[in-house]
Amino acid sequence: MVKAVALLSGGLDSTVTLARAVKAGDDVTALSFRYGQRHQKELDSARKVAEHYGTKHVIVDLDLSSFTSSALTSKELPVPERKDASQIGEDIPVTYVPSRNIIFLSVASGLAETIGADRIYIGANALDYSGYPDCRPEFFQAFEKVLAVGTKRGVEGRPVRVVTPILRLTKAEIVKLGVELDAPLELTWSCYVGGAKACGRCDSCLLRLKGFREAGLKDPIEYEVRQ
Amino acid sequence: MVKAVALLSGGLDSTVTLARAVKAGDDVTALSFRYGQRHQKELDSARKVAEHYGTKHVIVDLDLSSFTSSALTSKELPVPERKDASQIGEDIPVTYVPSRNIIFLSVASGLAETIGADRIYIGANALDYSGYPDCRPEFFQAFEKVLAVGTKRGVEGRPVRVVTPILRLTKAEIVKLGVELDAPLELTWSCYVGGAKACGRCDSCLLRLKGFREAGLKDPIEYEVRQ
Numbered sequence: 043m044v045k046a047v048a049l050l051s052g053g054l055d056s057t058v059t060l061a062r063a064v065k066a067g068d069d070v071t072a073l074s075f076r077y078g079q080r081h082q083k084e085l086d087s088a089r090k091v092a093e094h095y096g097t098k099h100v101i102v103d104l105d106l107s108s109f110t111s112s113a114l115t116s117k118e119l120p121v122p123e124r125k126d127a128s129q130i131g132e133d134i135p136v137t138y139v140p141s142r143n144i145i146f147l148s149v150a151s152g153l154a155e156t157i158g159a160d161r162i163y164i165g166a167n168a169l170d171y172s173g174y175p176d177c178r179p180e181f182f183q184a185f186e187k188v189l190a191v192g193t194k195r196g197v198e199g200r201p202v203r204v205v206t207p208i209l210r211l212t213k214a215e216i217v218k219l220g221v222e223l224d225a226p227l228e229l230t231w232s233c234y235v236g237g238a239k240a241c242g243r244c245d246s247c248l249l250r251l252k253g254f255r256e257a258g259l260k261d262p263i264e265y266e267v268r269q
Numbered sequence: 270m271v272k273a274v275a276l277l278s279g280g281l282d283s284t285v286t287l288a289r290a291v292k293a294g295d296d297v298t299a300l301s302f303r304y305g306q307r308h309q310k311e312l313d314s315a316r317k318v319a320e321h322y323g324t325k326h327v328i329v330d331l332d333l334s335s336f337t338s339s340a341l342t343s344k345e346l347p348v349p350e351r352k353d354a355s356q357i358g359e360d361i362p363v364t365y366v367p368s369r370n371i372i373f374l375s376v377a378s379g380l381a382e383t384i385g386a387d388r389i390y391i392g393a394n395a396l397d398y399s400g401y402p403d404c405r406p407e408f409f410q411a412f413e414k415v416l417a418v419g420t421k422r423g424v425e426g427r428p429v430r431v432v433t434p435i436l437r438l439t440k441a442e443i444v445k446l447g448v449e450l451d452a453p454l455e456l457t458w459s460c461y462v463g464g465a466k467a468c469g470r471c472d473s474c475l476l477r478l479k480g481f482r483e484a485g486l487k488d489p490i491e492y493e494v495r496q
Contacts, residue, residue, distance in 0.1 A: 104331045106379060140382035141375055144419055148368055148375040152333060155367035181419035188415055192371055192408035 045069045046205075047154045048163040049146055050099070052087030053232045054250055055208055058216050059165035061225035062207040064095050071098040071157060073150055077106045077142075081236025090229040102149055106142075143176035147185055147204065154202045155195055163205045169212055182206055213253025221259065228262035242267035272296045273432075274381045275390040276373055277326070279314030280459045281477055282435055285443050286392035288452035289434040291322050298325040298384060300377055304333045304369075308463025317456040329376055333369075370403035374412055374431065381429045382420055390432045396439055409433055440480025448486065455489035469494035 046068040092099035233240035242265040273295040319326035460467035469492040
């Protein structure tokens with residue numbers, strides 16, 4: 043049985059990715075971060091999703107809010123609101139957390155080395171992901187090279203691989219894959235704001251709603267605005 | 270004035286590296302981690318060294334002890350003691366913290382992006398450093414590639430560079446460079462154990478003492494054993 047670490051934010055993408063890892067038969071340890079998010083709803087969702095699958099779940103405290111300026115960790119910067127997903131451009135948005143995936147993959151590498159895992163699953167997406175540079179295929183290739191030359195396992199010829207099952211899928215395809223894998227999408231949380239219900243107006247909500255709409259499916263979570 | 274982040278553990282190597290960054294005229298922010306070390310003496314030294322230079326100092330909490338098995342973070346594994354530095358072999362020691370430099374550089378990248386720094390200084394050493402894979406030149410090259418393709422600054426054509434001033438120096442050369450730069454070596458702490466005085470028997474103490482001896486200088490810190 044192959045051991046794996048799966049980065050789990052509690053959002054749609056990481057949950058579908060975890061579903062894929064579980065379906066592949068891997069012995070999965072989910073890894074989440076308490077990194078100074080504006081709200082705890084995502085982390086609550088991560089806990090519920092890990093519980094749903096009965097996987098081990100490691101939560102690492104890493105307070106990035108002390109130095110990042112992103113709207114995702116700062117309580118001063120407003121999260122941008124848009125009317126629809128077509129307004130999300132090619133530019134890198136203010137919700138970009140500097141080096142976030144680099145940091146998360148680095149800690150995942152440490153955990154993978156410790157427990158003897160062969161794979162790190164990450165639910166990054168190059169198409170629908172608002173133009174974050176650390177969600178592109180060339181980034182993951184470069185990171186695998188770091189693991190090959192910079193870790194004990196790597197120099198021993200057994201480098202940890204980075205697996206990105208949804209990298210090239212559209213949000214609609216991710217939704218369909220999640221339904222096909224019977225992933226608990228009703229437990230996930232994608233909204234940047236973190237109210238009682240999802241706001242339906244931030245980039246993340248808009249992309250998610252667009253994905254469900256294009257997949258011809260109804261999102262099982264509740265929104266402040268009509269879907 | 271070039272902005273820079275300098276990783277500062279409080280040990281000899283990172284202190285000499287910080288001294289080099291300050292000497293270069295960079296506007297330096299020192300970065301240290303509270304990562305579940307067995308003792309706080311290193312971090313106390315980091316604070317004193319940063320104060321000495323009057324640099325900004327960011328300390329990030331990142332508790333790796335929850336999943337690492339290294340003797341440097343575990344209170345159960347004994348730190349190996351040796352009679353002299355010649356016993357330190359080519360093998361990767363139990364004091365290896367999985368992916369430590371990868372993790373530290375990743376967070377340094379996040380900080381560099383946030384404050385607009387062009388350089389990350391790290392006091393890694395490929396010669397005298399007990400065979401850690403994440404202290405080798407090919408690792409730093411691979412990591413720079415990650416920064417070039419996986420960060421906002423990188424894709425904008427201004428990637429953060431990783432500077433390793435002491436990578437190819439012997440410990441004796443590092444000691445001499447520190448003295449030449451007037452670095453506060455008396456404030457540094459290298460011992461893995463963390464007693465009132467340095468133990469003089471762990472790998473780190475043995476390498477340090479050998480370095481001072483070969484440089485023809487007396488180490489200004491106190492040891493439990495006679496130098």
